[in-house]
Amino acid sequence: MKDRNHLSDIGLAHNVEIISNGLLDIPMLQMLQSDGTAHSDSELPELDQQTCEKILKTMHYIRVLDERMIGAQRQGRISFYLACSGEEAAAIGSAAALSDNDMIMSQYREQGALAYRGYTTKQFMDQMFSNQNDPNKGRQMPIHYGDKALNFMTISSPLGTQIPQAAGHAYGQKMAGLDAITVCYFGEGAASEGDFHAGLNMAAVLKCPVVFICRNNGYAISTPSEEQFAGDGIASRGIGYGVKTIRVDGNDVLAVYAATKRAREIAIEEKCPVLIEAMTYRLAAHSTSDDPTGYRSKEEEARWRLKDPVMRFEKWLDSKGWFDEEAIKAFVEASRQEVLESLKTAEKVPVAKVEQIIEDVYDTPPWHLKEQLENLKQHINLYPDAYPKTARRDSND
Structure with a gap:
C-alpha cells in the first residue's frame, strides 16, 4: 500500500494505479507520521486551536468512558460494552469535519462522534x-445510542442495516434540496453483509449525497481480514460500484478530517456518494464478550500502540505549542470523576417501565401486543428474582 500526503494524489474512483498482478493498488492518505511529525510535503487542513483542543479532549473523554464502562460491565453493573480505543481518530476526526445538520448513522464504535456533537455523560x-x-x-x-436533536440515528444491533438506510436518507435529503449529507459508519466485517452491496449500489445509481466511512481495523471480531476477502481492502469495492473512494490512515486525525471534509464537499457539490476506508486498529477487545488473546498476539498489539492516534495528535499539537499536558491531565481526572458520579446516579434510577415496551410501534397498541405484554408480566412474576424490583412492581400494576 502506498502513502500519499495530498488529496489530489489519492484515488477518487478514477485515480488508481494498476500493478503487475492486476490488482488495484490504492494509495493511503497520511499527513502525520507515527511520531506525530507532519510529512514535509503534507497539505495540512486548516484547523484552529480551539477545534484541535475539542478533538483532543473528546478523544481523552472517550478513553475514560471506555475504561470506566468496561469496569462497570466486569462488575455486573451493565450487561455489555464496546470500546473504541485505538479508533478515536476515525470517529472523532470525521465528526469534526461535518455540519451539525448532517445525519450520522453509526454502527457501534462511534461514541466519539456522538460525544463530539454534545451528547452528555x-x-x-x-x-x-x-x-x-x-x-x-x-x-x-x-451502547445503542440515538439522539434526534444531534442528528444521530439510533444504533441497531444487526450488522450493516444502516448502510442502505443511509443511502435512502441521503436520497431524501437530495430530493428535499437540503444542504446536508448522511454519514454512515461501519466496520470492514459489516462490509461482508449483503446490505453493504445493496446500499453502495443504490447510492451510486441514485447519486445520493452520502459518505460511507468504513473503519478497517483488521478484524471482524476474531476473523482477520485475510480470511474475509482477497481484494485490496474495502476501497476497491467502492471503485467497483462507481463510488468515489478515499483510503486514509485512520490513526491520523488530520488526514481523517481532511478526507471527510473533501468527501462532504464532493457529496454536496456533485450529489453523489463517497466511500472512505479508514485503516486503523482496535486496541481493545471487540466487546466485553470477546477475548482477543485467542486470535492475535501481544506483539501485534504493541506494534499498533506505537501508532496510537491520541499520542500522535498530542505530539503534533505540542510542536505547534497547542498542547498543555497539565491541563489535559486535569481534564482526564475531571472526566473520570464525572463519569463515575454519573454512573452511580444512573444505576439508582428505576429501570424503564415494562409497559413502555409496546409503545411507539402503533398509534394505539393492538390486541396482540397487549396480550404479549400480559404474558411478559406473568413471566416476570413467575421468576421475580431474575428481574429488578421496579419491573416486578410494574408487572403488578
Whole structure:
C-alpha cells in the first residue's frame, strides 16, 4: 500500500494505479507520521486551536468512558460494552469535519462522534442502564445510542442495516434540496453483509449525497481480514460500484478530517456518494464478550500502540505549542470523576417501565401486543428474582 500526503494524489474512483498482478493498488492518505511529525510535503487542513483542543479532549473523554464502562460491565453493573480505543481518530476526526445538520448513522464504535456533537455523560449513562430517563425507554442494549436533536440515528444491533438506510436518507435529503449529507459508519466485517452491496449500489445509481466511512481495523471480531476477502481492502469495492473512494490512515486525525471534509464537499457539490476506508486498529477487545488473546498476539498489539492516534495528535499539537499536558491531565481526572458520579446516579434510577415496551410501534397498541405484554408480566412474576424490583412492581400494576 502506498502513502500519499495530498488529496489530489489519492484515488477518487478514477485515480488508481494498476500493478503487475492486476490488482488495484490504492494509495493511503497520511499527513502525520507515527511520531506525530507532519510529512514535509503534507497539505495540512486548516484547523484552529480551539477545534484541535475539542478533538483532543473528546478523544481523552472517550478513553475514560471506555475504561470506566468496561469496569462497570466486569462488575455486573451493565450487561455489555464496546470500546473504541485505538479508533478515536476515525470517529472523532470525521465528526469534526461535518455540519451539525448532517445525519450520522453509526454502527457501534462511534461514541466519539456522538460525544463530539454534545451528547452528555448523563445521556450515555441513562442509555446504558436502561433507566426511566433513557429516551429509548430501555428497549435497546447498552451502547445503542440515538439522539434526534444531534442528528444521530439510533444504533441497531444487526450488522450493516444502516448502510442502505443511509443511502435512502441521503436520497431524501437530495430530493428535499437540503444542504446536508448522511454519514454512515461501519466496520470492514459489516462490509461482508449483503446490505453493504445493496446500499453502495443504490447510492451510486441514485447519486445520493452520502459518505460511507468504513473503519478497517483488521478484524471482524476474531476473523482477520485475510480470511474475509482477497481484494485490496474495502476501497476497491467502492471503485467497483462507481463510488468515489478515499483510503486514509485512520490513526491520523488530520488526514481523517481532511478526507471527510473533501468527501462532504464532493457529496454536496456533485450529489453523489463517497466511500472512505479508514485503516486503523482496535486496541481493545471487540466487546466485553470477546477475548482477543485467542486470535492475535501481544506483539501485534504493541506494534499498533506505537501508532496510537491520541499520542500522535498530542505530539503534533505540542510542536505547534497547542498542547498543555497539565491541563489535559486535569481534564482526564475531571472526566473520570464525572463519569463515575454519573454512573452511580444512573444505576439508582428505576429501570424503564415494562409497559413502555409496546409503545411507539402503533398509534394505539393492538390486541396482540397487549396480550404479549400480559404474558411478559406473568413471566416476570413467575421468576421475580431474575428481574429488578421496579419491573416486578410494574408487572403488578
